[in-house]
Structures are given as structure tokens and as C-alpha cells.
Amino acid sequence: EPEVTQTPSHQVTQMGQEVILRCVPISNHLYFYWYRQILGQKVEFLVSFYNNEISEKSEIFDDQFSVERPDGSNFTLKIRSTKLEDSAMYFCASRLGPYQETQYFGPGTRLLVL
């Protein structure tokens, strides 16, 4: 069964460093998402992406964040200058199309900013 994959599974970085989190959505899916979950808290929406552009973004997704689909398979989230409060689990999700409502999640990347 096709699934969303994410790399790396864990990343430790120093405050102020740039990180890129990578996702490979399910191959024929058209809609992509990033969510994050700070330890012990609920899952929060960051950004949605369709047709090579951002569809919607939350207040969390400020100028330090960017997303890109550099090729036909990868979907990346970049944090330009990490802060301590960026430490969280980051989930990528994808959805097939406008009439398929289920979002399928990847296993997540655990980011720790020191």
C-alpha cells in the first residue's frame, strides 16, 4: 500500500540554523500539507499546497518557514533560522484530490532545536 514517507526521522540542530524537512507524498496525490505537534499538545496546521503554490497557511507559518516541491516527488519544509520553540514533531500529509477527503500522514520528523 502506498504511503507518505518523511526524512529524516530525527533531526537535532542548533538554534539559528536552517533545517529542511523532506516528504515524499503518495505518488498520485495532488494536495499536500505540513502540520506540527509540540510534545504533549495537539496537532497544528502549518501550510497546505496545491498546484505548486500555497493554498492556505496558519499564523505559525511566518517568514521563517517556506515550502517547495522541487521535483515531481518531494515536498519540503524549510525553517530558515530555527528557534527553541520550533522543537516539535513535523508531519507531512497528502490527499488524492478534491473528492477524496482523507489525508494520509507520514511518520513524522522529530526536530529538536538546542
Added chain:
Amino acid sequence: AQTVTQSQPEMSVQEAETVTLSCTYDTSESDYYLFWYKQPPSRQMILVIRQEAYKQQNATENRFSVNFQKAAKSFSLKISDSQLGDAAMYFCAYRSGNSGNTPLVFGKGTRLSVIA
């Protein structure tokens, strides 16, 4: 803005028994979708069950079923014949039915323990 409330931070159930997890939501929309996701210790988010608001029939998936009360804006999850592998965080989520790429809105989750 839509909100999702899960009023039970923790629940426990004996193996083979039945447990119900509560979820309420607030929306002014008539077209939307509701989901239950399971997050085991590995922290992967796994879809358990989905309900379309326009369907009156409650969704079921094997041992998992929902009680969808649209007027009350309630969407509870029933797990029958609970198994040790059901132990996880369970998140209720809402998605607007409007066209576009609207995201999921999650509740805070309920941690379910299964006692052998």
C-alpha cells in the same frame, strides 16, 4: 473558526471491553467531514474512521464505529472488543467541506490505555 473539543484527556478500558471517546465540534457549516486518527507511541498518525456530514448513517470500520449527532455537533468513537494494540492517543479532527485545500482542525486528543 471551527473548533474541536475532546473533553476526556485520558480513558482506560479493560481488554475485550467497549469504550467510547467523546468529541464535540463547533461550526456554522453544513458540509464537512469528521475523522478519528490514532497516534500510537511511534507517533505516526493513522486514520481510524471517517464520517461525511451529509450521511446520516454512522460510519463503521470493523471494531470501530462512530455515533454522529449532527444537531448536537457530537462525534464519538466507540471501540468494541478492545485490544492491547488499541492503546494510543486518539485525535478527533474536522475538515470543512468547502472546495479548496482546507486543513484538518484537531482536538487535543484522548489518551487511551488498555488494561490486560
